[in-house]
Amino acid sequence: WDRPLPPADEVLALGADVPVCLAGRPARMGGIGEALAPVPALPAMSAVLVNPRVEVATPAVFRALARKCNPPLEPLPPGFASAAALAGWLARQRNDLEAPAIAVAPVIAEVLAAIAATTPLLTRMSGSGATCFGLFASRGDAVAAARTVSRRRPGWWVRAAPVLA
Structure with missing residues (x-):
């Protein structure tokens, strides 16, 4: 759609796994999905x-x-x-x-x-x-x-x- 992805804090309400899915790379999740660390x-x-x-x-x-x-x-x-x-x-x-x-x-x-x-x-x-x-x-x-x-x-x-x- 030629639009930038929203920041993780804006999509967390959609689901705890949405930020990591939007990141598009392996990550370690913490908290309720808002804390992403690279692996x-x-x-x-x-x-x-x-x-x-x-x-x-x-x-x-x-x-x-x-x-x-x-x-x-x-x-x-x-x-x-x-x-x-x-x-x-x-x-x-x-x-x-x-x-x-x-x-x-x-x-x-x-x-x-x-x-x-x-x-x-x-x-x-x-x-x-x-x-x-x-x-x-x-x-x-x-x-x-x-x-x-x-x-x-x-x-x-x-x-x-x-x-x-």
Whole structure:
């Protein structure tokens, strides 16, 4: 439309993930999505995204959040040598919204288990749910995993995709 993108503070009211989506590059989100920090270049890898076709209202997830003051996350390293190194670092991090999102929509736990059964490098919930993802070292592994999840859960939305660096 030949118009500049609005600043993050103007679009945050549309949704907590809108600022990071408009940024168009990998970032670490904090707060309710308003705090974006750049991340080192990401290694080549693929992901499988899975949504069980349920809506999860972000305000409901935040209301279910038992602890709102959590310890800081581990600092970002200067880089990641491989997809496995990134997955290892991510495995030591947390999504404080995962447990409350599962309380709001228990099917999220089923999604995480379905992805984990395909042996990804890492399985996590995205944001406040309900979409979850698995990281894979290769596109072939991600495509095979997506087919497996789709076959086992034909009603779910499942896609394999490259991770943008």
